[in-house]
Amino acid sequence: MYLFTVLGNLLIIVAISSDSHLHTPMYFFLTNLSFVDICFTSTTVPKMLVNVQAQRKNISYIGCLIQVYFFIIFGGMDNFILTMMAYDRYVAICHPLYYMVIMNPRFCGILVLISWFIMFWVSLLHTLLMRQLTFCVGTEIPHFFCELAEILKLACSDTLINNIVLYVATALLGVLPLTGILFSYSKIVSSLMRISSAGGKYKAFSTCGSHLSVVSLFYGTSLGVYLSSALNHSSLQNSVASVMYILVTPMLNPFIYSLRNKDVKGALRRLLNLATSCLR
Template sequence: MEAENRTGILEFILLGFSENPELKPLIFWLFLSMYLVTVLGNLLIILVIISDSHLHTPMYFFLSNLSLVDICFSTTTVPRVLLSIHTENKAISYMHCLTQVYFTMFFPILDTLLLTAMAYDRFVAICHPLHYTVIMNLRLCALLVFITWFIGVTTSLLHISLMMHLTLCRDLEIPHFFCELTQILRLACSDTFLNSTLIYVMTGVLGVSPFTGILFSYSRIALSIRKMTSSGGKQKAFSTCGSHLSVVSLFYGTSVGVYFTSAVTHSSQKVSVASVMYTVVTPMLNPFVYSLRNTDVKGALRRLFSQATSCLR
């Protein structure tokens, strides 16, 4: 296509996964099932935390926020995929695409920072148990969540503001199942140096730095657990930390998987499949990790179900 100014562009084309009509019903029901499990599972975690006074602690306050973010993250991409398959319409409006780009950056930033806040909470609880209630007070927890949302909003807005000044001059087909920032930059014929620089800087600041903080927290936690003489104390510490570590491993493992897949292959299908793990599967698995590995959540679930069955009788 001849180079031309595309600032007045109306829509993009999301190519999705496969043109094979036989696979579309399978993809539709697979995405619908994962989305329903994600929403119901995370809503259940939020309900359990709200209804059980034993879980009214900083750790579960952060977990309820994480569950809310996971619901919103999946909602950003999956319903659009389902609509596209059902209507066989791959077009997405320019503003809708920009909105999707914004939220697919915003919610992962929240995930990263909330996981870091949860790691700090575990560090204080295990390494400074006598001062835990003083340090992790309601004001600090609310402040950490506010800072998390503020950083997410401002960073995503900065990306979008730079992106809106780009001139798009190629075939406006996106080889993905959602509007992703780097895919949009490939459609630009204007200079994307500032956009790319911002991506690398923010990946370091909001990706590597929090992960380093998590590793530091757990290195100190490991030293404290080794010094514990009580086997019950060690088991309690491993229970709460194990759930969080599993979620951190899922989040960063799938993120790194998407990055390396896009770096080593030019196959849009492989990149899309890797992105499904990051955007859909991880939010779906988080409630299971916390409900199956965490004794406090399992106890709260049993109490909730027993109350529900007694009300039905």
């Protein structure tokens, strides 16, 4: 599954980068999403695989801090990029005449850079606050990776400030992007309702199908994890649920975009033909 995730997302990146027809804002964001998905999965899964192979379930304190730091960065970037993609579809459908003016390359690049900047500092704040905590000897994390919420429960010192920062960051960086996505699609649906022909509605909404599938998969699995952890304290069930959004969702993203998108399928076909001709 990990290999499929890495290779599938790499294939999407190479296909889009090599095809000039796909050098548009939507595919620029898709390239970034694929890159973030590779990094997001690579933050936790390789260490898990090493532990399974070596039959050792330990991680160093510094290693745990590093894992928390990068997990927060790439998890937050997933949120931001999915929100940017929703805004891109909103502009394309609701304001098509101004699309290239609004979604120009400079603006898209600035959106991504600002997102990286925000997540860098938010993640650093969480890590520095966690660094101030003390832990008892022989602390066991009931998870297959260092998840911040689980670690805070195991600290031997006061975690009030850490929890406040965690809740505020979750509200701002989780709820606000999801609200933005829902608002964008409410405007899209409202705009589509004003289109008279069924063919026009289908053509306009078909460009959102892949993104909607990815958003539903990402938020559905991640919300499912935190709801299940709140209602059910079984560490095994929480770990299994976490695998869904850490590994399964990034693995399925390339398939969703390649199977539902004619442009991506065409780029992949041309890339495959080019690779075949080079081998000959």
